[in-house]
Amino acid sequence: MEPLALMLIVSGLLALGSLALGVVVHLIGLGRIAPSAVLGLPGNGLRADASTYRATHRAATPLTWLATSVAAVAAIGALIAGLQEGLAEWAVLAVLSAIVLVVGLTLATWRAHTAR
Template sequence: MDPDVAMWLGSTLLTIGALAVGVTVHLIGLGRVAPTFALGLPGRRLRTDAATFALTHRAATPLTWLAAAIAAVAAVGALAAGLGTGIGEWAVLAVLSAIVLVIGLTLATWRAHTALGDDALLDDSTNGPLRPGAD
């Protein structure tokens, strides 16, 4: 495979993948995706019911978007640098972009798990979790 094609393909997949993760966590946080093993941040406790699934992902959404945006911009930057210098430099920058995404998603998962104990997720009138979309 031509190195230029490999760089374009790799950067495109990394950019689309990073943004897809951000959109998916955001939609889960809005309550538009039911709890499932295949989608969402890892953790059995996050999937106990639909409200917990949505609320914990809503808490993790800002960190997820931050990580996804930085990783996507870094992937595009890796492509720009790689086209000018070569595939070796592109590979280093693409790996750094992927590492940023992994670290950001690790922090977002930590935030989702810590949200399980947040008082902000409880409604004062019923002491139960707020429904997604109720602000």
């Protein structure tokens, strides 16, 4: 696979995946998604019952939106930088996007656990 195609795929998946995570946590917080072992923030205590599942995800929603939106913007920046400048600039922004996503979701999960 050509490096440009790989950059496009990875940047697109990072951007769309980031936004999808934000939407899912938000919908769980609104009660539109039932408790599930597959969807939502990690932790068995967050899935004790439907109201706990909803309340903990609602508490984590602001941090989740912050992290996922910044990660998505960095991923889109990586895509643009990759198309214009090259592989090194793309890699810096793609790694930044992934780090922001991991750290932000870790903080959001911590917030959800403290809201129990």
